[in-house]
Amino acid sequence: MKASLPAPTGPEERRRHARRRLARLRATALYRWARAPLVAFIETEASGGLVLMATMVAALVWANSPWAGSYHDFWHAHFHVALGGLELDLSVAHWINDGFMAVFFFLVGLEIKRELISGELASARRAALPIMAAVGGMVVPALLYFAWNSTGPESRGWGVPMATDIAFALGVLALLGDRVPLGLKVFLTALAIVDDLGAVLVIAVFYTDALSFPHLASGLALIAGLFLLNRFGVRRVGVYISVGVVVWYLFLESGVHATIAGVLVAATIPHHVIYDRARFTRRIRTALDVLDHQPDPGTDEDEVQREVAMEIVHEATERWGSPLHRLEHHLAPWVSYGIMPVFALANAGVPIDPGGFLGLFRESVPLGIVLGLFVGKQIGVFAFSWVAVRLNLAALPEGATWRSLYGVGVLAGIGFTMSLFVANLAFDDPQLLEAAKVGVLTASLLAGVVGSAVVAFTGPRKRRAGRPDAPETPFP
Secondary structure, X not given: OOOOOOOOOOHHHHHHHHHHHHHHHHHHHHHHHHHHHHHHHHHOHHHHHXXXXXXXXXXXXXXXXXXXXXXXXXXXXXXXXXXXXXXXXXXXXXXXXXXXXXXXXXXXXXXXXXXXXXXXXOOHHHHHHHHHHHHHHHHHHHHHHHHHOOOOHHHHHHHHHHOOOHHHHHHHHHXXXXXXXXXXXXXXXXXXXXXHHHHHHHHHHHOOOOOOHHHHHHHHHHHHHHHHHHHOOOOOHHHHHHHHHHHHHXXXXXXXXXXXXXXXXXXXXXXXXXXXXXXXXXXXXXXXXXXXXXXXXXOHXXXXXXXXXXXXXXXXXXHOOOHHHHHHHHHHHHHHHHHHHHHHHHHOOXXXXXXXXXXXXXXXXXXXXXXXXXXXXXXXXHHHHHHHHHOOOOOOOXXXXXXXXXXXXHHOOOOHHHHHHHHHHHOOOHHHHHHHHHHHHHHHHHHHHHHHHHHHOOOOOOOOOOOOOOOOOOOO
């Protein structure tokens, strides 16, 4: 007996239904064909970094054009929001840095939780190398910066050279193609995620001013409530997002930077799947039975049945997926191609006077940032990785050599997004902030160019004929 899905009764009604369905399918196919180049671009690893780079260049051009005044006026214009008894009056730049970037940190929190549960950080031995590398990549840059800026308001910028921009760094690796082993890409991703976690802790502990304990206690109580909802099996993402918006507001009013709320709320999102197994398998089997019994080629009605069956399979697997994975999948494009480019446009516009540009590096802040990001990162990542391997706590990534790992350490000095974000928190003085931005942009450019060159021209040594490879050591 031929399996089928519920359909309109009566031959004429079925034919009309089939014609309408086919028309919709053709329109959908045309739409998918038209957007295929955009989808392919978005799914390319390098595309996020390319978009970020383009917006950075656009911000620099705008800030140094005859319309430079409009650049600063636009981002400093105030935008007022009132909802019931709650009122917020923030500049456009603050809405981006405190509001939009909370979504970025929410995605960072989802990535951290996924890696800790089922990713590279789930196993102690697999996690040892990226954790040690990330610790070295945070401690050494901070110490180098502090060596040049140990007193005065400049000293608050020690957290600026600590972070790695994962989008830029992975974008550079993706542009190098097959010359980069997959193990190195996984290592850099895990390193950047640990790096982001360190940056979040630094922001929460060291860049928090006066606290309002009632607001903070209320926010933490709501987060505890979200953990209880997770524990009791609540899987509706809308509940967590709605409460998360309130938590964001409470953290904003508490004095703790509001983006920390994004990370904490992300930690409450359910990772495990709870579903009606019998109902799920029944729907999948029904759809598969239809696909198994459809003739090829078939009639218009058979084609409709086949497409409906495929939609049921897609809907069932999507609906019963992990809430954490679903959120991460849906948010990633919005963050990569919306929030991060807008943040770059709002924060990377630095007025550059060609005559005085080199003179900036006689100042301690940009020099300390360049030393931290470009020099300190590569030293810290490589040295701490070498110690981890020598102590047999970890092994080199598959397909990687010490030379290529060193190149990845240089690339880790691309600190663009997170470094600019920390700079905004560290410096109240506009002149120090502008100097810090120049340092971040310069160091990131140096790290990107030099790091990509090192990775491109180094790699696993080829095995010599008749002789097994000896393990490569970083030092003679």
